[in-house]
Amino acid sequence: MIGFIFGKLTWNDLPHQWFTIGGTLSMMLMGLAAALFLTRTKKWKWLWKEWLTSTDPKKIGIMYMILAGLMFFRGALDAMMIWLQQAMALGASSGYLDPSHFQQIFTSHGDIMVFFATMGFLTGLLNLIMPLQIGTRDLSFPFLNTLGFWLYVAGAILINMFFVFGGEFAAGGWLGQTPLTELLYSPGVGVDYWIWSLQISGAGSLLSGINFLVTILKNRAPGMKLMFMPLFSWATLCSSILIVTVFPILAITLGMLTLDRYLGMHFFTATAGGNPMMYINLIWMWGHPEVYILILPSFGIYSEIVSTFSHKKLAGYISQVVALILISLLALMVWLHHFFTMGAGADVNAFFGITTMFIAIPTGVQILNWMFTMFRGRITFDSPLYWFLGFISTFTFGGMAGVLLASPAADYQLHNSLFLVAHFHTMIVGGALFGIFSGITFWFPKFIGFKLNEKLGKYAFWLWLIGFFLSFVPLYILGFMGATRRMDHYTNPAWQPLFMTSVIGFIVIALGAGMQVLQIIVSIWQRKKNRDTTGDPWGGRSLEWSTPSPVPFYNFAIIPRVTGRDAFWEMKEKGIVSSPDKYEDIELPKNTAMGIYVAFFALVFAFAMVWHMTLFAILGLLGIIVCVVLRTFDEDTTYVIPAAEVERIENERRQHGGD
Amino acid sequence: MKRISKPLGIVLLFLILLAIFILLARNGNLQLLNPQGYIAQMQSEILFGALILAVCIGIPTVIATYFLAFHYRKGSKNAAYSPNWTGGKLLVIVWWTLPTLLIIIFSVITWKTTHLLDPYRPLASQQKPITIQVVALDWKWLFIYPSEKIATVNFIEFPVNTPVNFQLTADGPMNSFWIPSLGSQIYAMSGMVTQLHLSASTIGEFPGSATEINGKGFSGMKFIAKSSSKKDFDIWVQSVQKSGKPLTLSSYDVLSSPSMYNKVVYYRYIDTKLYAEIVARFMTPTGSISMPHMY
Numbered sequence: 043m044i045g046f047i048f049g050k051l052t053w054n055d056l057p058h059q060w061f062t063i064g065g066t067l068s069m070m071l072m073g074l075a076a077a078l079f080l081t082r083t084k085k086w087k088w089l090w091k092e093w094l095t096s097t098d099p100k101k102i103g104i105m106y107m108i109l110a111g112l113m114f115f116r117g118a119l120d121a122m123m124i125w126l127q128q129a130m131a132l133g134a135s136s137g138y139l140d141p142s143h144f145q146q147i148f149t150s151h152g153d154i155m156v157f158f159a160t161m162g163f164l165t166g167l168l169n170l171i172m173p174l175q176i177g178t179r180d181l182s183f184p185f186l187n188t189l190g191f192w193l194y195v196a197g198a199i200l201i202n203m204f205f206v207f208g209g210e211f212a213a214g215g216w217l218g219q220t221p222l223t224e225l226l227y228s229p230g231v232g233v234d235y236w237i238w239s240l241q242i243s244g245a246g247s248l249l250s251g252i253n254f255l256v257t258i259l260k261n262r263a264p265g266m267k268l269m270f271m272p273l274f275s276w277a278t279l280c281s282s283i284l285i286v287t288v289f290p291i292l293a294i295t296l297g298m299l300t301l302d303r304y305l306g307m308h309f310f311t312a313t314a315g316g317n318p319m320m321y322i323n324l325i326w327m328w329g330h331p332e333v334y335i336l337i338l339p340s341f342g343i344y345s346e347i348v349s350t351f352s353h354k355k356l357a358g359y360i361s362q363v364v365a366l367i368l369i370s371l372l373a374l375m376v377w378l379h380h381f382f383t384m385g386a387g388a389d390v391n392a393f394f395g396i397t398t399m400f401i402a403i404p405t406g407v408q409i410l411n412w413m414f415t416m417f418r419g420r421i422t423f424d425s426p427l428y429w430f431l432g433f434i435s436t437f438t439f440g441g442m443a444g445v446l447l448a449s450p451a452a453d454y455q456l457h458n459s460l461f462l463v464a465h466f467h468t469m470i471v472g473g474a475l476f477g478i479f480s481g482i483t484f485w486f487p488k489f490i491g492f493k494l495n496e497k498l499g500k501y502a503f504w505l506w507l508i509g510f511f512l513s514f515v516p517l518y519i520l521g522f523m524g525a526t527r528r529m530d531h532y533t534n535p536a537w538q539p540l541f542m543t544s545v546i547g548f549i550v551i552a553l554g555a556g557m558q559v560l561q562i563i564v565s566i567w568q569r570k571k572n573r574d575t576t577g578d579p580w581g582g583r584s585l586e587w588s589t590p591s592p593v594p595f596y597n598f599a600i601i602p603r604v605t606g607r608d609a610f611w612e613m614k615e616k617g618i619v620s621s622p623d624k625y626e627d628i629e630l631p632k633n634t635a636m637g638i639y640v641a642f643f644a645l646v647f648a649f650a651m652v653w654h655m656t657l658f659a660i661l662g663l664l665g666i667i668v669c670v671v672l673r674t675f676d677e678d679t680t681y682v683i684p685a686a687e688v689e690r691i692e693n694e695r696r697q698h699g700g701d
Numbered sequence: 702m703k704r705i706s707k708p709l710g711i712v713l714l715f716l717i718l719l720a721i722f723i724l725l726a727r728n729g730n731l732q733l734l735n736p737q738g739y740i741a742q743m744q745s746e747i748l749f750g751a752l753i754l755a756v757c758i759g760i761p762t763v764i765a766t767y768f769l770a771f772h773y774r775k776g777s778k779n780a781a782y783s784p785n786w787t788g789g790k791l792l793v794i795v796w797w798t799l800p801t802l803l804i805i806i807f808s809v810i811t812w813k814t815t816h817l818l819d820p821y822r823p824l825a826s827q828q829k830p831i832t833i834q835v836v837a838l839d840w841k842w843l844f845i846y847p848s849e850k851i852a853t854v855n856f857i858e859f860p861v862n863t864p865v866n867f868q869l870t871a872d873g874p875m876n877s878f879w880i881p882s883l884g885s886q887i888y889a890m891s892g893m894v895t896q897l898h899l900s901a902s903t904i905g906e907f908p909g910s911a912t913e914i915n916g917k918g919f920s921g922m923k924f925i926a927k928s929s930s931k932k933d934f935d936i937w938v939q940s941v942q943k944s945g946k947p948l949t950l951s952s953y954d955v956l957s958s959p960s961m962y963n964k965v966v967y968y969r970y971i972d973t974k975l976y977a978e979i980v981a982r983f984m985t986p987t988g989s990i991s992m993p994h995m996y
Contacts, residue, residue: 140917141917141918141919141961142917145914145917145919213914213916213917214914215914219874219875219914219915221874221875221891222875222914222915222916227873227874227916312874312875312891312892312983313891313892313983318875353784354782354783354784354785354786355785355786356787357786357788358788358792358793358796360793361796361797381888383820383885383887383888384887384888384890384895385820385887385888385893385895385896387821388816388819388822389816391815391819392811392815392816395815396808396811396812399804399808399811400804400808402800402804403797403800403801403804406800407796407797407800409762409766410796410799410800411796412766413766413769414787414788414792416766416770416773417769417773417786418773418780418786419782419784420773420775420780420782421773421774421775422774422775423770423774427770431767431770434763434766434767435763438759438762439755442751442754442759443755445751446748446751446755448811449747449751449807449810449814449815450818451743451747451814451817452744452747452748452751454744454818454820454885454887455733455741455748455881455884455886457877457886457912458877458886458912458913459912519731521733522732522733522734522748523730524732524879524881524882524910526879526910526911528914528919528920529919530920531920531921532920533923534730
């Protein structure tokens with residue numbers, strides 16, 4: 043009976059190691075501080091009504107950004123622990139972490155940074171920007187959007203719950219190498235935490251992907267042809283198509299591993315006809331496109347940034363679109379390059395090596411296009427452009443390292459070395475993350491109403507860039523010294539100075555991140571000074587800049603008519619002012635808490651599955667089904683703002699904010 | 702004069718950087734650029750080529766971008782501004798063609814080198830190759846010399862300038878077998894046998910490692926690969942044949958149970974079917990064998 047309720051959970055699974063106690067305490071303190079603050083300021087109701095239950099993509103987007111920021115710091119803490127261990131653990135010293143703890147840390151570092159930090163930032167930005175860029179008031183499926191967000195939250199909670207219950211996370215690398223993650227070699231709950239948190243947040247990503255895809259195809263403003271869309275929306279489209287294509291593979295692969303672990307099946311076991319290689323194959327069929335899902339939106343951001351700050355049309359618009367599409371297509375046919383060393387024949391390896399190299403063509407074209415956009419521009423050096431210029435210096439070399447890795451003959455030497463680790467960090471930090479930072483600085487005034495402090499932003503940039511090179515150039519060199527990834531200990535004394543340099547680099551990056559936090563605080567402090575009264579602080583080109591800052595909850599009082607690319611630029615050129623004489627009723631989705639309820643039950647279900655709690659698993663599953671059924675019968679999901687009300691709000695804004 | 706000095710300066714800086722880089726590359730710690738074997742030699746040439754290409758394409762790209770950004774900055778006096786210029790058809794064709802041509806050249810090189818350096822391709826040599834069977838265990842490497850009838854843990858010795866044919870399998874989670882100074886790694890997986898062909902061109906001891914995470918003893922799975930003269934090798938083999946411990950099915954079961962940071966051990970390889978049995982035990986349905994140890 044106790045097993046039926048509590049499953050494998052016992053008193054011994056409560057925190058007793060230093061990191062679980064520390065993790066639990068810090069989470070409790072943060073929760074307590076937040077609760078106290080909300081109670082003191084009487085904001086609980088406000089939080090629930092205005093934010094948590096909102097279906098407004100702008101609010102959901104901001105919530106994504108906040109949680110992704112938190113998870114980013116959580117992942118950075120892991121990074122610090124990894125590098126500290128590696129700087130210490132030479133020869134007789136075994137460092138301060140035991141091997142299995144170290145392995146759990148790099149596993150969670152990878153998963154948190156990819157699934158919860160970078161994916162969170164991106165989904166947030168997509169939510170914020172894309173609807174405005176294509177001229178719509180909402181996504182096609184507002185409920186799916188809130189549900190997707192809350193599933194992401196549930197995943198983020200679950201991946202941290204091992205601190206409190208169990209004290210053990212997966213130790214098989216961020217993708218969970220089989221057969222290591224099979225029951226025989228990893229009998230603990232760590233792998234189950236890993237499976238279920240990825241499964242839940244993956245479901246959330248899939249829902250978001252479907253939503254973005256349908257929104258772009260169905261909800262564009264009148265006249266907005268696909269080939270008129272700003273590049274960021276194109277990147278969103280490509281990214282969403284990839285999400286819809288490959289996230290089901292992730293769900294199924296993890297599902298098969300679940301069957302192995304829970305029902306004793308043998309999909310990926312080493313014994314009884316299982317095939318661990320098939321797991322590696324499947325997980326990379328998702329994993330490789332995933333990298334492009336992360337980087338494509340950043341490419342889109344760079345296109346927007348370069349053209350805006352060059353005050354010039356984007357050179358080679360069609361080329362850029364074709365390049366994005368080609369990258370997306372090629373992304374689906376290169377996954378085998380992650381395991382050239384698994385014994386595939388030379389023909390197969392060469393084929394996948396060459397398809398991988400072909401990605402360099404559209405990527406190179408993108409860089410050339412950005413250069414030609416700057417050619418004969420009038421470039422203003424605001425901080426978003428700094429991130430772009432930093433990206434060029436990191437990404438060019440990271441990309442060339444990628445072409446080298448794509449050559450199987452070289453990969454036989456470089457596979458799983460620190461060279462590889464340096465390469466993909468260059469792509470994700472120097473490529474995706476710099477783009478995200480650039481985008482955040484760029485669009486911040488649009489949603490919050492004031493600009494971020496430029497000076498601190500530039501300091502943050504320089505710290506990040508210098509810290510980045512200090513951290514990752516040593517890893518390239520270490521790869522050439524024969525250092526493999528994921529070492530908790532080594533014996534070659536020549537490696538230690540390089541690891542120490544990486545730690546210094548980490549400190550510089552941490553200062554950069556600290557500078558960004560300071561930047562936000564100072565900017566809030568100086569919000570009056572940096573207020574954006576025009577709605578167009580940078581001289582923007584696409585539709586989002588035609589709206590006032592911060593954007594009204596209905597986005598556009600009147601849905602704009604689009605006649606070409608750079609729609610807002612064109613309006614400004616032609617002198618079209620957007621103050622119509624007649625307003626219309628606006629229909630918007632109502633708030634709903636159903637997303638929270640479904641995600642809550644999903645969390646209960648997943649947690650119960652981790653601990654084999656039959657009762658709670660059944661309850662959780664039933665809860666999900668009941669909530670979804672209830673929601674489908676709810677036909678009263680929208681409300682209407684009468685035209686008069688819209689007019690009142692618009693007039694008030696014009697008197698207030700206008701000038 | 703001034704007009705020439707600028708590009709000249711850049712080229713000079715370039716050459717100096719290149720010289721420093723090549724000097725640094727000769728640092729013996731950079732194992733991948735200081736090959737000690739036939740395969741690693743060819744791979745280091747690819748790496749060098751790629752590095753030089755990276756310098757020749759990457760640095761100009763970055764410099765050109767920064768130059769454009771600086772030259773066309775707002776307030777610059779002698780820079781044109783054409784806000785609607787987006788490049789003509791010709792330019793589009795050129796800037797698609799350039800990277801495409803480059804990648805086509807790379808592709809041809811890739812196709813050739815992939816076949817040339819295929820780990821499965823036996824190396825041509827006057828010398829008779831020696832075979833070493835490798836078993837990736839938790840968490841050590843077992844090496845079996847089937848013809849010499851010896852086995853070792855975490856240490857291999859082989860004659861210089863002689864092809865070494867590795868046959869690899871695992872009794873435990875999959876792993877990857879790598880000797881950076883000699884080149885190419887390959888996975889070792891249970892229930893299957895993979896192949897790797899290497900040879901050393903100098904006498905010496907080279908570090909080898911496991912590169913795929915396989916549990917808590919992963920970092921301790923280091924071994925030494927020693928190349929020696931044919932004579933020294935024969936002496937070594939004889940000494941192991943004489944003084945090694947016997948390796949049988951039962952002593953193998955003790956050896957294969959999980960252990961970390963193992964010392965070098967020498968064995969006489971008595972039960973000559975052992976390697977085949979290690980491979981085969983993963984191919985039988987569950988139930989008919991009991992896994993030797995739970996974790």
